[in-house]
Amino acid sequence: MSSEIFGKANKLLEEIKANLPKSKEELEAFRIRFLGTKNIIRPLFSEIKNIENTRKKEFGQLLNQLKSNAESKFNELKAGLEAATESQEGEELDLFAPAEPIALGSRHPISITLNKIVDIFARIGFTVAEEREIEDDWHNFTAMNTPEDHPARDMQDTFYLKNSTEMLLRTHTSSVQARVMTSVRPPIRIIAPGRVYRNETISARAHCQFHQVEGLYVDENVSFADLKQTLTYFAKELYGPNTKIRLRPSFFPFTEPSAEMDVSCFICDAEGCNVCKYTGWVEVLGCGMIDPAVLENCGIDSTKYTGFAFGMGIERQAMMKYRINDIRLLFENDARFLKQFTSAI
Numbered sequence: 001m002s003s004e005i006f007g008k009a010n011k012l013l014e015e016i017k018a019n020l021p022k023s024k025e026e027l028e029a030f031r032i033r034f035l036g037t038k039n040i041i042r043p044l045f046s047e048i049k050n051i052e053n054t055r056k057k058e059f060g061q062l063l064n065q066l067k068s069n070a071e072s073k074f075n076e077l078k079a080g081l082e083a084a085t086e087s088q089e090g091e092e093l094d095l096f097a098p099a100e101p102i103a104l105g106s107r108h109p110i111s112i113t114l115n116k117i118v119d120i121f122a123r124i125g126f127t128v129a130e131e132r133e134i135e136d137d138w139h140n141f142t143a144m145n146t147p148e149d150h151p152a153r154d155m156q157d158t159f160y161l162k163n164s165t166e167m168l169l170r171t172h173t174s175s176v177q178a179r180v181m182t183s184v185r186p187p188i189r190i191i192a193p194g195r196v197y198r199n200e201t202i203s204a205r206a207h208c209q210f211h212q213v214e215g216l217y218v219d220e221n222v223s224f225a226d227l228k229q230t231l232t233y234f235a236k237e238l239y240g241p242n243t244k245i246r247l248r249p250s251f252f253p254f255t256e257p258s259a260e261m262d263v264s265c266f267i268c269d270a271e272g273c274n275v276c277k278y279t280g281w282v283e284v285l286g287c288g289m290i291d292p293a294v295l296e297n298c299g300i301d302s303t304k305y306t307g308f309a310f311g312m313g314i315e316r317q318a319m320m321k322y323r324i325n326d327i328r329l330l331f332e333n334d335a336r337f338l339k340q341f342t343s344a345i
């Protein structure tokens, strides 16, 4: 008799183990069968009295095991089923939900400024010339009429490649002039944006790497008046239609005559502010008529051709425009800084 009841209890134990409800309904059926008020385990408790004394304890333990197994299995199955329905619900598609906003990157203020400048010159027929940043001494200095004892060549200013007196990181985009004029015949009209390097101590105002744009125009009968007109057009396009320019005599080895160009302050409309240091003018670029010696160095007949050139730093332009007071911000790639330019193009 008792072995029969033992058998029944063991069978239920097996059934609990093997039971795998796959829906809420099946789980509820499991609960009713094993844990409900009229559950199938309960009547077995009243069978205890029919078990011989020596096995009563064993039977009691078996019933307790049945009960606790049913309970833990139910809890486990219930949790599993809930998690499954939750993830199913999560996957449901709402085709009418508004799209997640796309996190757009932003252009770097240097790129914005460079693109604007290049674009202005492209509109009047200048094409972009991009050249190497690792340059040789000839293109960077010699061809550009910068004699060997010129201070600009000093190790203090120029990064030479290791164990080389010949190869260097270009110190200005004027090296592109030599690259272009030795490979293309006039008429030449190019604009050359790019990175340049100088061995400077890094501070809020100076960096050892920065950007320049070089302009070059070589043809027959190019005059200083052409230079002035071109730069006036450029200044009005970049800084606004009311902008005035002034050219101050200056010196560069590669141009003769040379000038520096100031524009009427675009921050305060020449009223006087801390950007123009209350002069109403800000210096923006160096320029001049290409020295005939430079044309000849590059194999261009200086009796037939003349040309003008100009060069400007980009960081200063961007810093003035966006009121950035530390040049290092332009090289740190701090997303909090860059994000501020999201709406600029």
Ligand code: DAH
Binding pocket: 171, 172, 173, 174, 214, 215, 252, 254, 255, 285, 286, 287, 288, 309, 310, 311, 312
């Ligand atoms: N290369 C000069 C510099 O780095 C800028 C410059 C001045 C470029 C006069 C020119 C120029 O083409 O004509 O400061």
